[in-house]
Structures are given as structure tokens and as C-alpha cells.
Amino acid sequence: MRRNWRKIKNLEQLIKKNELTQSQETKQSNLQNALASDLDENITALRSIYENCSDVVFRSFLIEGKDKAVLLYIEGLSNIEELNDNVLIPLMKKSEEQQSNKQTDQQSDSSTSFSEKKISVSNIKEVQSFSDVINQISSGNPVILIDQKDRGFSVALAKWEKRAIEEPSAESVVRGPREGFIESIGVNIALLRRKIRSPKLKMEEMELGCLTKTSVVLSYIDGVAEQTLIDEAKNRLNRIDIDGILESSYIEEFIEDNPYSPFPQVLNSERVDVISSYLLEGHVAILVDGTPFVLVVPTTFYSLMQASEDYYQRPMLSTAIRWLRYLFIVMSLLLPSLYVAILTYHHEMVPTTLLISMAASREPIPFPALVEAFLMEVMFEALREAGLRLPKQIGAAVSIVGALVIGQAAVEAGIVSAPMVMVVALTGIASFSVPRYNAGMALRMLRFPMLILAGILGLLGIMLGIIAIVTHLCTLRSFGVPYLSPMAPMKARDMKDVMVRLPRWAHTSRPHLTGDYNKYREAPDQKPDPTKGGE
Template sequence: MIRFKSRKMLKAKPPENELSKQNKDPLSDTLIANENTLRTIYKDCSDVIFRSFFIGGKDKALLIYIDGLSNIEEIADNVLSSLMQQTKEDDFYNITSLIEKRIAVSDVKEINTFSQSVHEISMGNPVILVDKRNAGFSLGLSKWEKRSIEEPSAELVIKGPREAFVETLRVNTSLLRRKIRSPKLKIQSLEIGHYTKTNVALSYLEGNASETLIEETKNRLSKIDIDGILESGMVEEFIEDNPYSPFPQVLSTERPDVVVSALLEGRVAILVDGTPFSIIVPTTLYSLLQASEDYYGRFMIGTVIRWLRYIFLIISLLLPAMYVAVITYHHEMVPTTLLITMAASREQVPFPALVEAILMEITFEALREAGLRLPKQIGAAVSIVGALVIGEAAVSAGIVSAPMVIVVAITGIASFTIPRYSAAIAIRMLRFPIIFLAGTLGLLGIMLGVITIIVHLCTLRSFGVPYLSPMAPMQGSEMKDVLIRAPWWKMNKRPHFTGGYNNIRQAPGQKPSPARKDE
């Protein structure tokens, strides 16, 4: 079973002023009083429109909406023009029935308080208030500009669906619904942020996800008490188990197929309105090192690429430190011919190997960051040309040696093989303390740093799941998708995220058999 650690989170509510207390009051049966209150709430808000009109030419009403968030054409055609027509005497006293008959809007809700009115208006839904009635109506006519579905920009697609999430929450949930056509796909919504009122959707497959995991995720989200949420990264910091660890404890992705795959495994997805990146919990170190293309191609190719990825992960973390340790303390490990060549290249360098490595690594990281921040048209060219020019100039000036430039270049290339940016940047951060240990203690310092990292990974958890699972603790039945990628017809069971039930995901005995020739 999955066990969760209880966490105490500070929940501080901002002090209530007179305006916030006023928002919780019920609507008055006097239209003038309601209008004055709402105008006070939306003082100095030029984009909030107050439109007075008469229903059927008799009963005075008020329409409030935000210009830019509501569908103005639908308001004019289906709301104002319909309600302002002359009404029969028997319909005049039944405003609810009249609105249901006249307004061609699919979503009409009755509201009774100022807080409900403000919430609906902020969501882009126009609100109608009628004189002599202490209730109003919210019309589902929100409309704003949104980005079309495009190819993922942060996760390159080699083989697989070429669609990515957008900044609109309902578009993202529809992408999940289009792939999972089952009512067992549950999507629960909640709001986070006192001012932004950001919609957050909790998605899971009923029967696949553990009830304990679902409740724990809800509890952590409900404890977030902040002014506003602008991106899913802000949610990550509030819900992760160990915020001081450099390793990410959630998986962030902008690809719907990755989220659907995680839901089928029994995990939980968190979608945040206003960002194309979703959060998947729980996650493990091996999940962060796996790419979608591992499962869309042949299993032998996926296994080879996965091993290549693991090897380059080790190179990215340890290669500069190994070079510094060997050059500084362990000359006997290098062949004599190579040692003479390296010594000749370092003859003009005034700095020790440790300073040389730190200087080149910082320069390379600065070039990589500059390439990310510059426009796409010139970012790649600047980073590549800058690395070539600076590296050649540094070697010619005698500041660094040529082998060090080669080591740093190989290390940078190796870091690009890690599929997840959050995992890659964690390795890049840990590279610097490992280099310091290598420069002071040699190979002993490298072993000390590696042991510290392994111990930390063994103690790390993601929503109660061990970070090195299923290797530590060892779960032999789930090793088919860690070091190797077994064929699909052999992976009959789901990972242990399901909590021990409904762990069968396909029928056994689906290995393809060769066709026999007719005798």
C-alpha cells in the first residue's frame, strides 16, 4: 500500500475588508441597491459594462458583463433582443419561465449573493438582475481569445500525436476526453488564488487510481492559500514532498498522450488554467528518464536508446569531475602517451584543473541560457557560434586546455539526452559540487558525492511512492519497464500506483504467433 507522510502547511487568510464582507451579502430585491453595490465593487473598472433595459417593456432589469470576456454578439442577438420584446401578461410575472423560453443559452444558473455575481462576471458569464427580485441569472456566454492546438514546443515529437495542451483548461480536458472515451475518467475542479481564482482540474481514472492517492492530492491542493496561481510550476512547489531536493518530484508535460498514459497506469493528473503544462503525480526517477517514443517504436530500439540515455546521464554528471580528479591526483590512471599530450596542452594554462573546469562549465551554462532567452531565429546560432568562438579563443589564449573544451562539450551534449528539462537541470546543478569534491579529494570525493546522491534518492518520495521504485525497493514484476522496455504483450500488469487493485491492464497470451504455411 502507498503510505503518505503528513505535512503541515501554513494557511493564512488575508484580512477581510468591508468590500469583501459586502460581497458575501445576499442580493437585494431592489435593483438600484444591487446596481450601486456592484458599481462600488467594480469601481474604476472601465471594461465592466452595466446595461439597463426593460424586460418585455415593463420590468426593469440590469445586465452586467466584462467587455472582452463575454460574447457580445450573442448578448445582443439572443439576450437583449429576446427579452426586450413585448411579453404576454401571464408571462410577465414569471421571469424564470420567461428567461427559459426566450434565451437560447445552454447554461443558465440562478444566483443569490453578490459573491456569486462577482464570480460569474469574472468568469465571463453575463449576469441579469431584475427589479423586485432578490435573485439573478448567470448566462454561459463567456468568450475570449485562445491559442489553437499546435505541436509541442518544449517536447519534440519524433513519433506520436503532434498535439499539445493550450492555455485554456476546457480545451485541455477535452483533449483527454477525446482519448479516453469512458465515464470512468473523472475531472474534479477547484479554485486556487484569492485574486486570480484560477481553475485547477484534478483528473484520474476511477478504479485505476488509488483512493488514498486521490484524497492526498485533493488535500494538498486544498491547502494552497495564496493570492494567485499563474502557472503549474507554482502548484508544484506547494504539493511536492521535499521542496529542498534538486530532483523534481512531479512530472510536468504539455503532451496529452503522456497524461493519458499516466492515467491508465493509475496516476493522477493536475491541469491548471492559463498554462499548457500539466502535472502528473506520483513520479519516479525512471519516469523522468523515459520518453514517449520509447513506447511508440519497436521494443528493441526503445531498450537500446534507454540504455544510451542512462550512460549519458552518468557522463553528464561525472565526466568533468573525473577529468579533474585524474589530472590533479591520479596521473597513473592515464596511459603515458595520452598523459604527455594532456600535459603539453596544459603547459600554457595558468589555472589548476578545478578552476579551469568551473570556468568552462559556467561559460557553457551561460551560453545555453542565452540561447534559450534569445529569439528562436538567432538563439541557436548565437549559442553554437559563441561556444565555438569562445572555446577556440580560450585555447589560443592559453586560458583553458583543449582537452577541457572537449570534456565540457561532451558533457553538454550528454545533458541534452535527458528527456525532461527539470531532471536535466537537476543533474546540471549537481555537477558543480561533484567537481569541487573531485578537485579537493580526487576519486574519493567523487565516490562521496555519488553515495550522498544515492542516499538522498533512496529517502526521497513522491506522494508516498519511493523515488527509485521499482528498483529500490526491488519489485521484480515491474522491472520490465525500467532498464529495458519489454514488448507490450509482456507488460500485462500496471505499475504499483494503483494501490494493489485492478492491476491487470491487458489479457495474457497476446504474443503474436508466426503465420503457418498451408500444407
């Protein structure tokens, strides 16, 4: 009896599942159907689609007191005041010519007359299917359906709350623009248009996400970006088939060349000037609605190590800071490993006085240098994550006080030595100099295998680790562009903005990414010279 009851229960569940699947398939097929001429039939179909959706409003009214119509919109996404003043009131008001001139009534049946004479809104579109209606009202644009018409009208009156334009906290500068992208893609496009005012700046929009219907815009400068690169970016975006896109990182994971590499192959930024500069160099930008982070492809290792402020300071100062940044990058990757290797295998490399001091500080420590370094590195990363996740008012204080208190207590308790605390602290400070957060995370991740190699093989292990990392970087590509370009392969013409930053007047040519390209971006021979006369 119990087995039979289970079989009956499973059969009932299977029947319910099949019915649910059939109903969902029926709804999906109904979305592609064209609108009917009968208004009641359209309303019934839309109410079944938006079943249990209390925020969807169906506002019935009469156009000029005679034609039945309904206004559809979602609360919170549409501008209600403009909707009342420019749509409902003009449509519901009876015209004086209605009874005197029948010809006017016949002309008013056309969609052109309806949109031009009765609705005082700049942008009106025709919608002909249920899917068009759903897309428009989901974007905040109210839709008007009229009886005896097999099409509706979408009114561009979208309005929702958005964040004010402000400086990105992760990419702040001393000198430079203070504006950054926000979560509204329309505002972000306008910010780019404000920087690059040429009609050659193209914006190609597409929708990604079966459920979210997220707007994604591919931006490039026609005649500057290589057509092969543009086509490749379009192909990779069109291949994405997912139910939802909530942030640009979703797209980044689908379009990168090597998903198993710790190094990012797609650059992201919140700054308008950074994205504009890459567009002017021939790159392609990808804007995603709902996030302030804009993607740039292709990218290189050296692009990730450049800060926007490098181009707003004097060239010699920017070059010095860039060299200091590269030194800190090497320190953040190798300093703990070098300390462990030298302390474990290569005592002869340390001066005698310093070696005696370090041996005295390590005498009460029960762990080898490798375990000691691992403990401190894990603790430092935990404190960093705690500082990021805690509220801003207490996050910085907790991370700094926690590092001081825990470090001092660990030294006094004889768990770690004072030199190891200094090494880990210097490594953490050096890692903060990486301009891009995702590139800094890659270096933080690689620090641990480098520690293991140093603890097992000493300096030989560090050399093997460096060879493996450089080999991996040489094999990486970003949309077909070598990751270490223009240094490997060497392109002397593009080395003006890699290890050094030459003056602005020396950047006469654009970086050569791939294929044919628009070579020159400024006139030659513009070096400042007081002896030159004006023309």
C-alpha cells in the same frame, strides 16, 4: 516642534491605514451578502466593488418593455455577438401574448420559465450573492439582474482569445501525436476526454488563489487510481492558501514531499498522450487554467528519464536508446569530475602517450584543472541561458557561434586547454539527452559540487558524492511512493518498463503505486503467433 509634527503625521497615516483596512473588510463582507430585490441597490453595490474598472459594462434595458434589468459583463471575456442575438434581443422583444394572457405573465416570473422560454442559451445558472456575480463575470459569463428578484442569471457565453493546438516544442517526437495542451483549461479537458472516452475519467474542479480565482482540475480514472492517492492529492491542494496561482509550478512547490531536494518530485508535461498514459497507469493529473503544463503525481526517477517516443518505436530500439540515455546522464553528471580527478591525482590511469599529449596542451595554462573546469562550465551555462533568453531567430546562432568563438579564443589565449573544451562540450551534449528539463537542471546543479569533491579528494570524492546522491534518492518520496521505485525497493513485476521496454503485449499489469489497485490492464497471452487460429 519637529517631533510633534512627526507624531501628528504618523497619527494621520495610522488613521488612514485603519480607514482603508475597515473599508476593505467592509467590501469583503459585502461580497458574501445575498442579492437584494431592489435592482438599484444591487447596481450601486456592484459599482462600488468595480470602482475604477472601465472594462466592466453595466447595460440597462427593459424586459419586454416593462421590467427593469441590467446586463453585467467584462469586455474581452464575453461573446458580444451571441449575447446580442440570444439574450438582449429575445428579452427586449415584446411578446404577443403579453397583453392577452395574464397567466403567462405570472408564470414568466419564475426562474424556470425565464431561463427556458426567453434565453436561447444552453447553460444558465442562478446566482444569489455578490460573490457569485463576481465569479461568473470574471469567468466571462454575463450576468442578468432583474428588478424585484433577489437572484440573477448567469449566461454561459464566455469567449477569449486562445492559442491554437500545436506540438509542444520541448517534447517533439518523430512518431506520435502532434497535439499538446494550451492555456485554456476547458480545451485541455476536452483533449483528455478525446483520448479517454470512458465516464470513469473524473474531473473534480476547485478554485485556488484568493485574487486570481484560478480553476484547478484534479483528474483521475475511477477504479484505476487508488482512493488513498486521490484523497491525499485533494488534501494537499485544499491546504494551499495563496493570493494568486499563475502557473502550475506554484502548485508544484506546495504539494511536493521534499522542497529542498534538487530533484523534481512532480512530473509535468504538455503532451496529451503522456498525461493520458499516466492516467491509465493509476496516476493523478492536475490541470491548471492559464498554463499548458499539466502535473502528474506520483512520479519516480525513471519516469523522468522516459520519453514519449519510447512507446511509439520498436521495443528493441527503444531499449537501446534508453540505455544510451542513461549513459549520457552519467556522463553529464560525472565526466568533468572524472577528468579533473584523474588529471590531478590519478595520472597512472591515463595511457602514457595520451598523458604526454594532455600535459603538453596544459603546459601554458596558468590555472589548475579544477579552476579551468569551473570556468568552462560556468561559461557553457551562460551561453545556454543566453540562447534560451534571446529571440528564437538569433538565439541558436548566438549560442553556437559564441561557443565556437569563445572556446577557440580561450584555447589560443592559453586560458583553457583543448581537452577541457572537449570534455565540457561532450558534457553539454550529454545533458541535452535528458527528456525532462527540470531533471536535466538538477543534474546540471549537482555537477558543480561533484567538481569540488573531485578537485579536493579525487576519485574518493566522486565516490562519496555518488553515495550521497544515491542515499538522497533512496530517501525521497513522491506522494508516499519511493522515488527509485520499482528498483528500490525491488518489484520484479514492475520492471517491464524501467531499464528495458518490453513489447506492448507483455505489459499485462499496471505499475503498483500504493495501496490496492486495478492490477490488469490487458488480456494475457496476446503475443503475436501466426500459428494461432482465430476464434
